Structure formats: C-alpha cells, structure tokens
Amino acid sequence: MKSLEELAKIRERMLSKIALREGENDIRIVVGMATCGIAAGARPVLNTLVEEVALQGVADRATVSQTGCIGICQFEPVVEVFENGKEKVTYVKMTPEMAKRVVAEHIKGGKPVVEYTIGNAKI
C-alpha cells in the first residue's frame, strides 16, 4: 500500500536534487489543455510527458506545464518546446508514443523530432 511515509521519502530525495537544480531549468515543455486539446487527447500526452521527464532523468533540465488554447485547434494535441537561445519547436497531433520519443530524442538527446513538427507532420 502507498502511504504518506513514502511521500515523505520522496521529499527527502527531492530536497537534495532540487538544491542542485537551481536555475538550470532551461527547457519548458508546454501542452495546450483547452477544450479542443482535451477532446483531441491532450490528457494522456501531458501525463506521459510528466512521467517520461522523471523516468528518463531530465527533470533537472525540463519542466512540463499547461496552457490554454494555442489557437491551432485542428492540430491538437499541440506541444511546444521552449529552450533558451533556441527557436520554439511546435509538435502537432501528438500521442503518448510520440511524446515518449520527443523526451528521449529532443529533451534528452538535444535533437528535435522533425517529422512531428508543425511544418512536417503528415496531416
């Protein structure tokens, strides 16, 4: 059974990590979560991104956040990646599987998955 003691242990573990992480969070992954995004499947995409950022060990570099309508409803679920000093990358028609690959290749590996981006996706 999961218990609050377990959560307290996570806290202990995170405390040391977060102290080291100060100011290093330079990648922002933003998911459109308005009505259009939710209806198109943004919820599992968001949850997969959150999970993969932790599982692939990039939580020290990247944060996942949510926003309203990005204004391109026909391309939802939409994920935007912002990185200091780089151009924004917009991923469209995302699925949980695609989200996993984006974390592995783009966030961890530093190379955007070009075929999922707005100019290149098969729509």
Place this chain on the structure above:
Amino acid sequence: MKELSLNILDITQNSLAANAKNVEIVIDENEKTLRVTIKDDGRGMDEETLKRVSDPFYTTRTTRKVGLGIPFFKLAAEQTGGSLTIQSTTESADPINHGTLICALFYKDSIDFTPVGDIVSTLCTLIQSLGNVNLVYIHTFPGGSISLDTSVLKKTLGEIPLSEPEVIMWINEYLNEQYDNNV
C-alpha cells in the same frame, strides 16, 4: 468527449483560470444516478456570462469567442435525462463569498450515459497545474469511497511542489491503488 472525466478536467480548468484558491470535485454515485459537483471560490460569473455558457448560441454584440466546455458537459448530462445547474456569485457582488458551483446529474441506465473513464488521469493532470490552489476530491459509490486532499499532501511535501514529476507519479499510483482496492 469520450469520458466524463475529460469534461471534469475541462470544467475544473475554468475554476483554476478564475483564480480559485480552493476547488472541490465530488462524484456521488448510487445504483441509478451519478452526480458530479464542482465547486470553486474563484471570481464567479456575471448574468451575461451565465447565459452564454448555458446556451452557446446566445450572443450579444460584445460576445467574442464561444466557449464549449460547459455546453458539452450540459449536453452529456441532458442526453441521459439528467440536468446541469450553475450557481455563481461574482467577486464584485460578494467580495468574500464568491465562486461557482456546477452540478451535473446523470442517469447511468441511459444508453447515452458516458462512463467516467480515467478519473485518476484527470486528477493528476489537474494537480500538475494547481500551483497554490487546494484540490479536494471525493468519490462515493455503493460500498465505498475514495478521497484526496492536496493540502494534506502539501503538509508532507513541505517545500517540494506537487507538480514534481515523481510526486505526480506517486499520486497516480496512490489513487489507482485506492480504486483497485475498492472494486
């Protein structure tokens, strides 16, 4: 929407956008009906906005974008023979007790009843974006109940934010475990 939990996510996000400090989601189920209540202490809606969200085709000259979140939820309830009601008090009408209460009633035996679906995913998504807002979740059904109060989790977590991926993953497992033990 394919699942009521997706409507719940959409509706609750309005509460967060309305600057609520406390949000409560209650699902109350018996053999025949399912009632979803979403309550917030956000800025509330004026008469004009209330009319607009209840009827997306109601327009005034000043109306810009038509939101569909509440109309979708209302339709989902009415399709089953149920209903949706909204009570709201704006901050200017009552600076202390303002907020919104949305209550949707569903008949589960209707062929048009949409299942709740993955409510744990909805809760994790919401908690990920809560910031300083508190969320209380209560689901009661014949033979059991599930609940979560983020203010309790926050006490344990101290300065660690709820939005930390590892924390969200723990909440996800914790809630799923509660549901598994209740069926």
